Amino acid sequence: MSENAAERARAKVDAVYRADSRRVLATLIRLLGDFDLAEEALHDAFLAAVEQWPHDGVPANPRAWLVSAGRFKAIDAMRRRARFDASLTQIAEQLETRTADPIDWDDDGVEDDRLRLIFTCCHPALPPDAQVAMTLREVCGLTTEEIARAFLTMPPTVAQRIVRAKAKIRDAGIPYQVPARVDLPYRLDAVLQVIYLAFNEGYSASSGESLTRHDLSGEAIRLGRLLVELLPEPEAAGLLALMLLHESRRTARTSPTGELVLLGEQDRSSWNQAQIAEGSELVARALASRRFGPYTLQAAIAAVHAEAVTAAATDWGQIVGLYDVLARADASAVIELNRAAAVAMRDGPLAGLALIDAILERGDLADYHLAHSARADLCRRLGRVAEARVSYQRALGLVRQEPERRFLERRLRELSEPGPIDRA
């Protein structure tokens, strides 16, 4: 083979690694029945490809070649170890006969394997932080260091979570399966929660300097897309829509100096129209299915905002209506708070303030900084400066994120300056 062709073969290995290594891994886990064994086999298979493809040429079906090579390497490794530990001989033989059927490696089966991998990583028997770490590592192929950076933790902490999760999968007998129809709604919920958690962690980092950790949001969107492709469930489409519609405003929600810009004050021309179009289309499809849930409804609200050419043109009536449906599907104080803010926009600040005060009186959101800042904002609009100041200060005492803190401080300063309201 010429130098050029060898170069091309090496480039092909890289491309297949980027595009298909997670698929190959998902199938190897099924064939070998063990995460660690499969990862080792994946590594060995790609090593073999780097050695052989430049000489022998790229195989017709590179993915099938890699699965076959990985399986062979795993059996081989087991045999070698069996020389020191006789109990492994039987395991090696079982592996060889149980996985001999190449029909197991066809493309349909491979897509199922990816779903199996997602549902196994997001199994509710695993602790939530382990579900996220496992999904990002095994399904998305992120390194332990990348996950640690995204979640502002130490790599050894993430590594330990993953080791424990794999041990539980093995020792408790968590099956490598797509759940049965009856279990699907509740198991799908767990998967959607993991994806949305990853997205939010990237979109609005819960603490620290940077407001968006874009890589993680992008990864969550890719994962959401994969899920919609593999499992056409309305709520999966709803979640993807929600993420796309939020992501479309990513550049608009921070100023060049890193300050937070509220929805009403954002430069709408910088919203990503392609993401809005895709998100709105997905929302419409999910709503039409009539089997939608809270993610679809939140996406529908985001779509109403996205459709408004100016902040003043926002259809607040429709937004309040969607919050009403959402509150019935998923009653929570945070949703009530958001509904109150929408009511304030539709019926005036006084109506919103009464609702927020009722929520705060119940004590549900007493420690939630956004409840106090929303209250402060309505008081400010009503000219009740002293009350606004108290609520901004309470919000400041609770806020954890730097840009949000600066935003609240700015608002508080603006209150102190003798403005038109004070003079009136």
Added chain:
Amino acid sequence: MKYLCLIYDEEKKIETMSKSEGDAFMGEYFAFTADIKKSGHYLGGEALQPVQTATTVRVRNGKMSTTDGPFAETKEQLGGFYFITARDLNDALQVASKIPSARLGSVEVRPVVEFEQP
């Protein structure tokens, strides 16, 4: 795989049941046991006397000490167990979710270590 399903109930709740409620609850247990015997999951199971009858034993430096009561005070007490065989955790959780106490208290599902014969 084999799993032990540890059943935790609030004894107070069970004690304060009326006779008809208590009988209905026991009836559910009998029916459940019959079901998992038929499905082949059942390996064994017992209900335990209340927690006041518990004694905890320790041996330290060759000396035995006994104390009244369970190791830890909790709101829910171990009240019984089923020992089952299941295809995998999902199958075991399905079985555990049908134990009548899963509705009132909780059921801890623990896989059993299967030692290889030396």
